[in-house]
Amino acid sequence: MSGPVGSGPQRDRAQPDRSGWRGPSGTDRSAVIRLGVVGLGVISRFYLAAIASSPRFALAAVCDLDERALTDHGVPAFRSHEAMLDAGGIDAVVVTAPNDVHARVAMDAVEHGLPVCVEKPLATSLRDGLAVAEAARRRDVALFTAFHRRYNANVLALRDKLAGAAPVAELTVRYLERIEEHVGADRWYLDPARSGGGCVADNGPNALDLVRLFLGEVTLESARVTRVDGIDRQAVLHVRGSAPAVVDLDWSHPGETKDVTARLADGTVLRADVLAGFDGFKGSLWHEYDGVLRDFAAAVTAGSGWRDGGLAALDLVDEVYRREGA
Numbered sequence: 408m409s410g411p412v413g414s415g416p417q418r419d420r421a422q423p424d425r426s427g428w429r430g431p432s433g434t435d436r437s438a439v440i441r442l443g444v445v446g447l448g449v450i451s452r453f454y455l456a457a458i459a460s461s462p463r464f465a466l467a468a469v470c471d472l473d474e475r476a477l478t479d480h481g482v483p484a485f486r487s488h489e490a491m492l493d494a495g496g497i498d499a500v501v502v503t504a505p506n507d508v509h510a511r512v513a514m515d516a517v518e519h520g521l522p523v524c525v526e527k528p529l530a531t532s533l534r535d536g537l538a539v540a541e542a543a544r545r546r547d548v549a550l551f552t553a554f555h556r557r558y559n560a561n562v563l564a565l566r567d568k569l570a571g572a573a574p575v576a577e578l579t580v581r582y583l584e585r586i587e588e589h590v591g592a593d594r595w596y597l598d599p600a601r602s603g604g605g606c607v608a609d610n611g612p613n614a615l616d617l618v619r620l621f622l623g624e625v626t627l628e629s630a631r632v633t634r635v636d637g638i639d640r641q642a643v644l645h646v647r648g649s650a651p652a653v654v655d656l657d658w659s660h661p662g663e664t665k666d667v668t669a670r671l672a673d674g675t676v677l678r679a680d681v682l683a684g685f686d687g688f689k690g691s692l693w694h695e696y697d698g699v700l701r702d703f704a705a706a707v708t709a710g711s712g713w714r715d716g717g718l719a720a721l722d723l724v725d726e727v728y729r730r731e732g733a
Contacts, residue, residue: 440707441467443497445488445512446504447476449591450526453555453689453696454501455480460697463704467497471504488512492519499707502526505593506609507601510535513550517542522549522710524703527612529717531603533725536718549706552717554616556665556681558698559691565667565679566621573673578621578652580667582606582614583660589689597638605639606656607632607727612720614654615646617667619716622648630727635659644727 442464444454448471458464470485471477477484485491492500492515500516502509503526510530513523517539529552530536543550556562569575586596586606595601602609607630618625625648633641644654665681685691706713 439463439465440704441465441496441498442501443468443470443491443499444501444503445470445491446502446526447471447473448503448505448593449589450503450692453692454503454700456693457696457700461700461704464499464700468494488515492516492521497521499523499703501703505595505601506603507531507595510539513539514542517546517548517550520546520548522551522703522707524551524553524699524706525717526553527616527717527720528552528603528608528724529612529721531608533718533721536721540718544711547711549703549710549713550717551703551706551713552612552715552720553696553699553703554613554716554720555692555695555699556613556617557620558695558702559679559681560694561679561681561683562617562620562667565669565677568677569621569669569671572677573671573675575621575650575669576672577650577670578618578667579655579670580614580617580652581655581664582610583655583657583662583664584610585660585662586658588663599638602638603724604728605634606658607639607642607644608724610656610658611642611644611654611724611727612717614656615644615720615723616716618646618648618652618654619719621667621669622650622652624648624719625652625723627723627726627730630730632727632731642727644723646723 440463442458458466466482468483468491469480470488470491472486499522501524502512504512506528509525513525516523540550590596599605625646628645628647630644632639640658642656646652667679669677682691
């Protein structure tokens with residue numbers, strides 16, 4: 408995620424199949440899916456590790472504007488995603504470039520007939536997200552949004568506990584961090600035009616997806632956003648699924664706190680600390696991205712029949728900003 412990908416004319420053809428991969432209508436579930444990764448910033452290392460350990464995927468190409476990031480991957484390297492797509496030799500694409508180019512890269516990949524895994528958010532505007540989704544439907548390829556927190560072991564353990572418990576009366580999801588400690592050299596996060604607005608656009612989709620995991624489809628009831636220098640640093644969102652939920656987002660929090668708390672109808676309180684039990688900074692992400700790729704393999708097989716919460720989260724974020732007049 409060192410910078411936006413290169414620009415160029417949009418193509419409207421599928422790449423030739425050179426691997427035996429036959430696509431959604433005739434999927435060979437044993438075939439290795441060759442992946443091209445667009446964006447080699449702070450999150451890409453988790454994808455690259457997951458690809459290396461996956462029996463379903465093989466790294467086939469990488470792309471980034473920063474030439475230094477392209478070395479030592481052992482696969483063809485490109486400084487524009489258009490060149491990578493035109494070169495062929497890939498069956499699917501992972502987009503982990505800056506947020507403001509997610510939709511453009513995903514659209515170009517879809518128009519080449521390739522399924523796409525897009526790091527959240529799917530786009531920085533609902534209109535762009537809907538356009539990519541329509542193109543994926545038309546091309547019969549999967550459009551997959553990577554909500555990595557839904558694969559967290561502690562989150563899944565909480566979901567298992569709730570399966571035999573009293574109904575959830577209220578859910579709270581906290582996503583608190585000091586953003587400057589997490590972005591490394593990817594300073595675009597601090598530019599509202601590139602991140603999509605701030606903590607609501609970037610962390611909001613992951614947190615809202617966790618609410619959706621526990622409470623089903625979600626509607627927005629109210630939102631309060633605090634901005635500094637035009638970027639949202641804190642937000643409190645009140646949403647409702649099968650029960651009410653509070654989403655607490657903070658990019659100015661000392662340290663890091665990410666958890667889910669469920670208050671049940673019988674008064675029981677159950678909690679999942681997303682970070683507990685994982686060594687090292689961002690240690691939980693290694694196993695979460697293994698889960699992302701497992702589901703992306705299923706999405707590739709499903710083609711345009713795949714459904715996830717990418718558009719739903721984008722719609723909620725869009726509603727927050729519309730209510731706030733951002």
